[in-house]
Amino acid sequence: MNMVTSTATVFTREVRSKIRTPWPFVESLVDPLLLLVLFGPLVAGLGGVEGLPSGDTTQWFVPGILVVMTFSTSAFIGSGIQEERQAGALERMLVTPVSRLAMLLGRVLRVVVIVAVQTVVVMAITIPFGLDVFPVGFAVAVAQLAVLAGALGVVSLAAGLALTNAYAFWGMVTIFYTPVIVTSGALLPMDLAPDWLYAVSRINPLAHVVEAQRSLFVGDVADPAVALGFGVAFAFGVAGALIGTRALNRVRV
Amino acid sequence: MINARNLVRRFSLKHETVEAVRGVDIDVAPGEVVAFLGPNGAGKSTTLRMLTTLLPPSDGTAIVAGHDVRREPQEVRKRIGHIGQGNGSMDGLQVREELYTQGRFYGLDRRTSWARTSELLEQLDLAEQASRDVARLSGGQRRRLDVAMGLIHRPGLVFLDEPTTGLDPQSRANLLDHIRWLREEQDITVVLTTHYLDEADAVAERVIVIDHGQIIADGTPDQLKSKVSGDLVTVTLAEPESVDAAAEVVSRIPTAHEIESRGDVVRFRTERGDAVMPELVRALDGPGLTLRGTNVQRPTLDDVFLTLTGRSLRDDE
Structure with a gap:
């Protein structure tokens, strides 16, 4: 069985097993919309603070919210693989000849698709609230968020496999969640940050994607920040895939 | 079917190394039904896991279904069925869906996998539950689905790890009937682990007694019993x-x-x-x-x- 067929089979199984419960989908779509409604006006009220556009902040705020949404949709899927390990379903997968990388990619592909769909939905919903449309920029933005979703998903799976229990996994999530979201600059501009905090944001892959997304949302596809955002997300994903495949080969079920 | 020599498995626990399996030799011929019998923690499951490629041996070699478990794990996986202790099926999937997908994992084409799915649902008395969510099956039904999943690619050799643990007496008897059926009607070589004596006695033609990571006896139930003086x-x-x-x-x-x-x-x-x-x-x-x-x-x-x-x-x- 080749890589494409196995990945597709793992993907279909993932989708089918979760399609009958719409809650995860609802949850990750409602969250960005609530941020938009509740936090958006606060950002707008800041006016011409450094790093913010002086006029309408919608074009600045929506891309950040989409990155947060991508994070919350894809960064927790490692807990799912922990449940499978606990139940015995992972052991079952490991005795089949399916490639270990395909097991990861098939799972990740599900969140990639969900994120792409959600991004389009959020874009469509915010157009009536004053979002200016840049077709090429938006298309590239969707593609970039999909890459980010894949990268975060595979890193999350690697973490789920490396950490032996659910407490450890959610402990890690708690430790990383706030720093990752705050230093990504998704909610408030990192231009406001003191030097040390700004330095921290440079090692956060999300910060680079947020900056790339903001360029894409004003149609500036050629901005070097866009290429950097892709590069960082991609590198993060490849590292996650390597660690994850290794973890899947060594996991004790 | 199986030729294992001097299999050893060591685990590191904090500061000490524990030898769970200490130099085990096992030969299983095609068509045999073999039970690994021993108390909990004797090393039977660890031995089984090494034979099914789930755990690399610390030492020794094992040829299973014609291939080395260390050098060609993929080839071994294609040729064996493994029914683990847990639930192999994934919650949220329908019985039929899961079984079909498992067939695809072994490279069966769509039509073959659907045909095999229908056949196994009949044979394991799951036809009525075909469109039920696996999470809503009874313990016995879910176990039979696990067996069906292990047989989807028609393996010549099947491993079952503590197959009846946690089942009620009726489901247990039913499952043991299915294990006999594997041997008698399907011509499959069966290796199972158990800590139930009556189970080993009821289904196995040969019993390998394992204790403290070593084989302490190997023979038919009658041969073993003749070791007891009368x-x-x-x-x-x-x-x-x-x-x-x-x-x-x-x-x-x-x-x-x-x-x-x-x-x-x-x-x-x-x-x-x-x-x-x-x-x-x-x-x-x-x-x-x-x-x-x-x-x-x-x-x-x-x-x-x-x-x-x-x-x-x-x-x-």
């Missing part, structure tokens, strides 16, 4: 006061040993208890001792385990 014969007398006289008669049987009398009962061990019985009944008749009942009990695998290790398998239950 059958247990019990004679119950009509009058308790004649027990001593009866014990005296018993002691004159040349092969009788371990003679014990308590209450109205005399017990002893002897080879061929069934052959000794007619002679004993006549001998007791002579002095006019009246019998209320007799019983000849073949040794159980628990007697075997007790003889080999000085411990009873039931101790840890």
